Amino acid sequence: MLAEYNPYLEYKDGNLYLDGVSLKALAEEFGTPLYVYSASYIRDRLRAYKKAFPDALICYAVKANFNPHIIAIAKEEGAGADIVSGGELYASLKAGVEPSKIVYAGVGKTIRELEYAIESDILMFNVESFMELDVLNDIAGKLGKKARIAIRVNPDVDPKTHHYISTGMKKSKFGVDIKTAKKEYEYAGKLKNLQVIGIHCHIGSQILDVSPYIEAAQKVVELYHDLTRAGFEIQYLDLGGGLGIKYKPEQSNPEPADLAEAILPVVNNVEAKLILEPGRSIVGNGGVLLTQVQFLKDKGHKHFIIVDAGMNDLVRPAMYEAYHHIVPVEKKERPYIKTDVVGPVCETGDFLALDREMLLVERGEYLAVLSAGAYGFAMSSHYNLRPRACEVLVEKGFYRVIREREDYSYILRS
Numbered sequence: 118m119l120a121e122y123n124p125y126l127e128y129k130d131g132n133l134y135l136d137g138v139s140l141k142a143l144a145e146e147f148g149t150p151l152y153v154y155s156a157s158y159i160r161d162r163l164r165a166y167k168k169a170f171p172d173a174l175i176c177y178a179v180k181a182n183f184n185p186h187i188i189a190i191a192k193e194e195g196a197g198a199d200i201v202s203g204g205e206l207y208a209s210l211k212a213g214v215e216p217s218k219i220v221y222a223g224v225g226k227t228i229r230e231l232e233y234a235i236e237s238d239i240l241m242f243n244v245e246s247f248m249e250l251d252v253l254n255d256i257a258g259k260l261g262k263k264a265r266i267a268i269r270v271n272p273d274v275d276p277k278t279h280h281y282i283s284t285g286m287k288k289s290k291f292g293v294d295i296k297t298a299k300k301e302y303e304y305a306g307k308l309k310n311l312q313v314i315g316i317h318c319h320i321g322s323q324i325l326d327v328s329p330y331i332e333a334a335q336k337v338v339e340l341y342h343d344l345t346r347a348g349f350e351i352q353y354l355d356l357g358g359g360l361g362i363k364y365k366p367e368q369s370n371p372e373p374a375d376l377a378e379a380i381l382p383v384v385n386n387v388e389a390k391l392i393l394e395p396g397r398s399i400v401g402n403g404g405v406l407l408t409q410v411q412f413l414k415d416k417g418h419k420h421f422i423i424v425d426a427g428m429n430d431l432v433r434p435a436m437y438e439a440y441h442h443i444v445p446v447e448k449k450e451r452p453y454i455k456t457d458v459v460g461p462v463c464e465t466g467d468f469l470a471l472d473r474e475m476l477l478v479e480r481g482e483y484l485a486v487l488s489a490g491a492y493g494f495a496m497s498s499h500y501n502l503r504p505r506a507c508e509v510l511v512e513k514g515f516y517r518v519i520r521e522r523e524d525y526s527y528i529l530r531s
């Protein structure tokens with residue numbers, strides 16, 4: 118069952134290993150909460166995209182996990198980066214990603230961020246509003262540069278995922294509808310410091326059914342033909358990210374090959390190069406969050422396992438009621454129990470699992486929270502003045518710290 122999450126995750130001699138490294142040994146050496154990522158897994162996922170889309174540019178969505186050592190793996194595998202902030206641009210450049218493979222989306226880019234990205238000569242700005250076109254044009258003019266752009270279109274398709282991560286519907290703040298996009302393209306075409314080179318769309322995240330992609334791609338291809346007829350040279354069709362991963366044991370998920378089978382026939386008569394921006398499906402199941410059991414508490418009608426990882430470390434359960442599978446790091450005979458797994462943060466919403474039927478662990482033992490490689494550390498915070506976790510990268514039996522655990526003075530530096 119674990120192999121369905123990650124083929125590098127396995128019990129050996131009664132202990133859980135990731136990519137050849139004992140998770141108990143890592144927890145003992147570096148303490149908990151601890152994020153551990155498998156480089157082999159991340160490489161395999163990038164290669165699966167490359168195999169399914171040999172002619173596309175894969176831009177790893179840095180927001181899923183911004184650790185520069187993770188971005189560097191994407192770079193080594195030939196990927197570019199999809200960014201949404203100056204910070205993500207900095208991390209991508211630090212990881213060695215070529216600016217010519219960086220695309221930049223986001224509804225609220227600041228002047229400083231736009232300047233930084235223009236100066237860095239990134240491939241393309243995915244512009245989300247009329248106003249952004251004007252501001253970008255002004256800044257590019259002042260810097261004596263031309264900014265290459267796509268307009269982010271909102272194809273109004275339902276990705277059938279959590280509403281917080283549905284981004285391609287009419288009511289969301291992202292992009293513009295196709296009719297407005299046509300006007301924006303016309304407008305952008307007249308701005309002398311912009312060069313229109315692409316169309317961008319991203320419909321949401323954790324998408325488990327590929328049919329919304331087909332619907333979105335059809336709309337984008339129609340727009341491509343309209344724009345081409347109007348004289349635009351559209352060189353890139355950026356269809357975003359969003360492919361879903363396995364979180365629940367019983368749940369299956371589409372592979373990059375399934376996505377290719379769905380959308381390649383739709384885009385096959387398009388001259389433009391395809392760009393994809395996967396994040397979660399690259400790193401999500403590449404990582405686990407290790408946490409130590411602090412206390413067990415039986416309130417009669419309810420049982421609690423209290424651990425040292427809280428919502429500040431992994432916010433997805435509190436924020437989206439997301440399910441993360443949790444397994445003991447040591448395998449032994451144990452009874453099952455129905456329990457909540459909760460963190461130390463002073464919020465009732467601070468839980469990793471609710472009413473979960475799981476193996477009973479003891480105080481001091483370690484648990485591995487699966488599928489924690491994406492939107493885990495990246496969404497962590499200092500709430501309750503809790504230092505953020507340490508991150509370790511493992512590959513074929515070797516390991517190294519890729520981010521030190523924070524201490525109190527680091528958080529309170531002034």
Ligand SMILES: Cc1ncc(COP(=O)(O)O)c(C=O)c1O
Binds near residue numbers: 178181357359398491
């Ligand atoms: C513009 C854009 N591209 C790519 C992604 C990556 O999505 P995912 O991690 O689901 O692949 C996101 C995430 O929301 C996004 O907003």
